Amino acid sequence: EVAAANWIATSQIVAEIESDCIFVDTGSTTTDIIPIKDGHECAKGRTDFERSATGELVYTGTLRTNLTSFVDSIPLNGETYRVASELFAITxxxxxxxxLIKDEDYVCATADGAGKSKEESARRISRIVCADLDILSMDDIKEMAEYIHAEQVKQIASGLKEVSDREGLDKVIVTGLGKDILCAEAAKLLGLDVKSMGDFYSDDECxxxxxxxxxIMMKNYLN
Amino acid sequence: EVAAANWIATSQIVAEIESDCIFVDTGSTTTDIIPIKDGHECAKGRTDFERSATGELVYTGTLRTNLTSFVDSIPLNGETYRVASELFAITxxxxxxxxLIKDEDYVCATADGAGKSKEESARRISRIVCADLDILSMDDIKEMAEYIHAEQVKQIASGLKEVSDREGLDKVIVTGLGKDILCAEAAKLLGLDVKSMGDFYSDDECxxxxxxxxxIMMKNYLN
Structure with a gap:
């Protein structure tokens, strides 16, 4: 039985950079938060189900994540707006x-089948509070977006804190599309020491x- | 401009039952929480956008609501599982x-296109914690479902409390598909006095x- 566990393979590379650390990898859809000790990954959960309970899998990502999954309400212009429980907009x-992402990074489908311009993204974001771009200005949307960004950072930080506290590890190596805008911000929020895999490997290598x-696993297995 | 505002029409009937109250109507998708004083609705918000900020629209319902929109994590067998941010299962x-609903009440599409048996519903619920029915028993799923139910009651109660506190109203008239399992439970949680529109009108009339x-509005307008 082969699990779809990229995190086990990626941890091999991270361990070569730092033998005692937590690696945090935010992709398009999910975030892996994996403890490494003495050069070996030691995740407490072995399946996605188990890792959902250990802080090692936070099901939130840089692109595909439905905003309503991690934002309950949004403060704006002195009011607090509850968020609609639909798939109106994504991260x-x-x-x-x-x-914070390049045009070519927006590789997933949009929630409404419309385009990927900043205005079309803004229109989708306006819908999560049952509004539109007649009601909300681009400045309003940016304020909402900054709040949503901060909420997602906190969501990742909650998993990272769980792993860091349990394992007594305070060095973090970040990787994935969200390494700078999400993983590193989460680590900073917790006062942890952050290094980026991008400082050791090229983007393509990451x-x-x-x-x-x-x-690397194959090499170690054969030797 | 005619808004899709069933709540304005429904409030006319409720006002004939109780001239000072809050009516709470949980349908398949959304919950309207509308204050009535001296026989007239006096919702502070007039659009869905405004009502998202006043407690008068809580975008959560009895059927179509994505569980990840109001459940962040679920306690089970001594662990706490974070919920996947996908559309895996609905209320x-x-x-x-x-x-708590009849087979014929499940009128919306399923999240995975599969059937509407209790087992198929249970399988969809198992997926929200990245599990399946080999990992989780039917008793586990029922325990999760009870927790999710309680969370949705709290979500509706938060809007109801906002309206009740602001307007100084403590009588509640409940209606809609979720009147007993959601609206009445939310009102009871807050210690408010609850009556069901079902005690005054038949289900078909509701x-x-x-x-x-x-x-009624037409009659009042013409007279």
């Missing part, structure tokens, strides 16, 4: 509007990290 | 498993309440 819209990690 | 699955309300 890619938020980071698109904030200019992208194929699971493949490189698998090669 | 209809929860109330189906708990036997279903067409907006139409009857519109007729």
């Amino acid at each position: 890619a819209d938020v980071y698109n509007v904030l200019g 992208t194929v990290a699971p493949a490189i990690g698998t090669a | 209809a699955d929860v109330y189906n498993v708990l036997g 279903t067409v309440a907006p139409a009857i309300g519109t007729a």
Whole structure:
């Protein structure tokens, strides 16, 4: 039985950078938060189900995540708006509007089938509070987006804190599309020491990290 | 400009039952929480956007609501599982498993296109913690469903409390598909006095309440 566990392979590479650390990998959809000790990953959960309970899997990502999954309400202009429980907008819209991802990073489908311009992203974000771009200005949308960004950072930080407290690890290596805008921010929020895998490997190498990690595992297994 | 505002029409009927009250109407998708004083609705918000900020619209319902929109994590067997941010299961699955809705009430589409049996609902619920029915028993699923039910009651209660505190009203008239399992439970949680529109009108009449309300408005307008 082979589990879809990129995190096991990626942890091989991270362990070569730092033998005692937590690696935090936020992809398009999920975040892996994996403790490494003495050069070996030691995740307490072995399946996605188990990792949902250990802080090691936070099901939130840089692109595909439905905003209603982690935002209950949004403060704006002195009011607090409850969020609609539909799939109206995703995290890619938020980071698109904030200019935190590049156009070519928005690789997933949009929630409404419309385009990926900043204005179209802004319109989708307006809908989560039952509004539109006649009611809300672009400045309003940016304020909402900044709040949503901060909420997602807190969500990842809650898993990271659980792992850090339990394992007594305070060094963090971040990777994945959300490494700077989400993982590093979560680590900073907790006062942890952060390094980016991007300081050791190129972006292309980070992208194929699971493949490189698998090669390392194979090498170790054969030797 | 005619807004899709069933709540304005329905409030006409409720006002004939009780001239000073809050009426709480949980349908398949949303919950309207409307204050009535001296026989007239006096909702502070006039659009869905405004009502999202006043407690008068809580975007949560008896059937179509994505569980991840109001449940962040679920306690089970001594662990706390974070919930996946996908559309894996909806409230209809929860109330189906708990036997709180009838088979014929599950009128919306399922999240995975599969059937509407209790087992198929249970399988969808298991997925929200990245599990399946090999990992979780039917008793586990029922325990999860009861927790989810309680969370949705609290969500509705938060809007109801906002309206009740602001308007100084403590009588509640409940209606809609979720009147007993959600609205009345939310009112009881807050210690408010609850009456059901079902005690005054038949189920069929409750279903067409907006139409009857519109007729009353027309009559009042013409007289």
